[in-house]
Amino acid sequence: MKWNKRKLTDRIMSGMSAACVIIAIIPLVSILYTVTINGISAINLDFLTQLPRPVGEPGGGLGNAIQGTFIVVGIACFIGLPIGILSGVYLSEYGNNRFGRFVSFVADILTGTPSIVAGMFAYTFVVLYFKSFSAFAGGVALSVLMIPIVTRTTEESLKLVPGSIKEASLALGIPKWKTTLYIVINTGKSGIITGALLAIARISGETAPLLFTSFGNMFWANGLDKPISTMPVQIYTYAITPFPDWHTKAWAGALVLIVLILVLNIGVRFVTRRKYAM
Amino acid sequence: MQNKITVNDLNAWFGAKQVLHDIDIGIEKNAITAIIGPSGCGKSTFIRCLNRMHEVVPGAKVSGKVLVDEMDIYDSDIDPVDIRRSIGMVFQKPNPFPTMSIRDNVVAGLRLNGVKDKNVLDKTAEESLRKAALWEEVKNDLHKSGMSLSGGQQQRLCIARALAVEPEVILFDEPCSALDPISTSKIEDLMLELKEKYTLIIVTHNMQQAARVSDRTAFFLYGKLIEFGETDQIFKKPEEKSTEDYIIGRFG
Ligand SMILES: Nc1ncnc2c1ncn2[C@@H]1O[C@H](COP(=O)(O)OP(=O)(O)O)[C@@H](O)[C@H]1O
Numbered sequence: 001m002k003w004n005k006r007k008l009t010d011r012i013m014s015g016m017s018a019a020c021v022i023i024a025i026i027p028l029v030s031i032l033y034t035v036t037i038n039g040i041s042a043i044n045l046d047f048l049t050q051l052p053r054p055v056g057e058p059g060g061g062l063g064n065a066i067q068g069t070f071i072v073v074g075i076a077c078f079i080g081l082p083i084g085i086l087s088g089v090y091l092s093e094y095g096n097n098r099f100g101r102f103v104s105f106v107a108d109i110l111t112g113t114p115s116i117v118a119g120m121f122a123y124t125f126v127v128l129y130f131k132s133f134s135a136f137a138g139g140v141a142l143s144v145l146m147i148p149i150v151t152r153t154t155e156e157s158l159k160l161v162p163g164s165i166k167e168a169s170l171a172l173g174i175p176k177w178k179t180t181l182y183i184v185i186n187t188g189k190s191g192i193i194t195g196a197l198l199a200i201a202r203i204s205g206e207t208a209p210l211l212f213t214s215f216g217n218m219f220w221a222n223g224l225d226k227p228i229s230t231m232p233v234q235i236y237t238y239a240i241t242p243f244p245d246w247h248t249k250a251w252a253g254a255l256v257l258i259v260l261i262l263v264l265n266i267g268v269r270f271v272t273r274r275k276y277a278m
Numbered sequence: 279m280q281n282k283i284t285v286n287d288l289n290a291w292f293g294a295k296q297v298l299h300d301i302d303i304g305i306e307k308n309a310i311t312a313i314i315g316p317s318g319c320g321k322s323t324f325i326r327c328l329n330r331m332h333e334v335v336p337g338a339k340v341s342g343k344v345l346v347d348e349m350d351i352y353d354s355d356i357d358p359v360d361i362r363r364s365i366g367m368v369f370q371k372p373n374p375f376p377t378m379s380i381r382d383n384v385v386a387g388l389r390l391n392g393v394k395d396k397n398v399l400d401k402t403a404e405e406s407l408r409k410a411a412l413w414e415e416v417k418n419d420l421h422k423s424g425m426s427l428s429g430g431q432q433q434r435l436c437i438a439r440a441l442a443v444e445p446e447v448i449l450f451d452e453p454c455s456a457l458d459p460i461s462t463s464k465i466e467d468l469m470l471e472l473k474e475k476y477t478l479i480i481v482t483h484n485m486q487q488a489a490r491v492s493d494r495t496a497f498f499l500y501g502k503l504i505e506f507g508e509t510d511q512i513f514k515k516p517e518e519k520s521t522e523d524y525i526i527g528r529f530g
């Protein structure tokens with residue numbers, strides 16, 4: 001009798017969790033479905049490689065926006081990865097003090113900051129300073145979003161490196177800084193790479209902070225100090241127009257962006273799987 | 279008998295807690311010295327004071343003298359990194375570097391101290407693995423992960439890694455406590471071979487092991503050195519009551 005009751009409870013609970021999983025998956029699947037249905041018809045080689053055309057002219061594409069996204073995200077990585085990773089190393093290896101805990105706390109707050117705030121930061125310190133929208137300003141805005149994520153994931157993955165590994169290294173007469181740089185970071189590197197990829201995936205689709213930093217451009221990139229087209233902003237630009245043709249392009253752009261982010265996430269899976277396969 | 283290490287009036291603390299009290303001991307050259315005593319009596323702390331590993335724990339402190347060949351390793355102008363190169367250490371749990379191959383594990387100490395020549399590294403890897411009696415078992419798998427080995431092999435890999443930086447002294451902190459009897463006896467045989475060239479200290483919980491491998495034995499209790507002498511004498515005719523109690527298993 002008691003056994004049956006337990007079994008029943010177990011059934012009900014697993015049924016409820018399964019239902020919740022389905023509810024959680026519905027929006028995801030429907031987004032993918034809608035984006036694909038609406039966008040796939042516009043995707044072809046031209047769409048990926050050509051410049052946008054004026055309204056009414058058929059053809060054209062998002063080539064410059066794809067290029068621009070790579071450039072802006074590249075700048076963000078160039079600034080954000082070294083700062084984020086080194087801060088994470090500091091917090092994990094040398095940060096067991098007040099200052100370290102304070103920095104950790106700040107990083108946590110920054111992780112939750114609305115992305116438009118990062119845009120305002122870059123607008124204030126880069127756009128106003130140089131008196132121009134620019135690819136660089138967009139990169140700065142995205143790096144602000146990236147740094148706290150990379151810092152915390154680096155910190156966490158290095159903290160997982162067992163103390164016995166550090167001791168083994170120190171006991172071989174390897175100085176502390178080399179132990180950190182070559183042994184600890186090497187041991188925790190799949191976690192660091194995972195964090196970096198997740199951060200890149202996160203910032204690649206950001207729109208708000210780019211609207212008033214990298215702005216937009218109908219042409220190929222012509223310098224880091226000039227406004228530059230990016231996929232999220234281009235999608236936004238297309239989506240808010242009244243033209244059906246441009247709406248289709250917006251869907252298609254969204255599809256490309258989603259695929260890109262999906263690829264990054266699969267990359268994360270790959271990196272983490274290798275870690276456990278060791 | 280010539281002493282390789284002479285310890286004078288050594289005290290050690292973790293924060294405010296003193297865990298070693300006034301230790302005086304001489305460690306004989308080219309011999310095996312066993313350190314025995316119940317858990318928590320300060321055995322690990324003691325040997326970690328001999329290669330300046332104690333101080334890597336935050337808040338840990340040491341006072342006293344540790345002379346290695348007449349040189350005080352706690353002298354203010356001595357770099358602990360140099361000391362650790364000449365006094366190697368093997369830990370209780372085998373701890374190969376998980377992301378490195380067998381070969382890279384062995385030569386990690388050399389490589390990170392600037393040796394780049396591939397031939398030198400390969401030669402050192404082979405020599406060290408031979409000395410650690412592991413070469414025959416791994417010579418075809420040098421590029422496999424060190425983690426792919428069994429526990430006993432991993433421990434010998436760690437010994438090879440310690441040997442590769444050419445230390446004069448090797449400290450073993452309960453090297454067999456995580457190993458099966460066959461691996462244990464391999465490590466013991468290995469230690470007996472190594473003492474021709476090196477000075478060895480082994481912390482052990484296993485009385486038979488201490489009796490089998492060591493030339494001299496030190497008994498620690500509550501952070502104090504209670505008795506130190508020839509292993510035969512310590513096991514057959516201990517002078518202190520507490521040594522005898524411990525050896526026949528009355529506590530610990
Ligand atoms: N990292 C540490 N921090 C604080 N106390 C420690 C630490 N490591 C060991 N101790 C304490 O120091 C004493 C001696 O420990 P240890 O040298 O490890 O003993 P043994 O190796 O003989 O078992 C014990 O009381 C232990 O609790």
Ligand SMILES: [Mg+2]
Pocket residue numbers: 321322323451
């Ligand atoms: Mg111990």
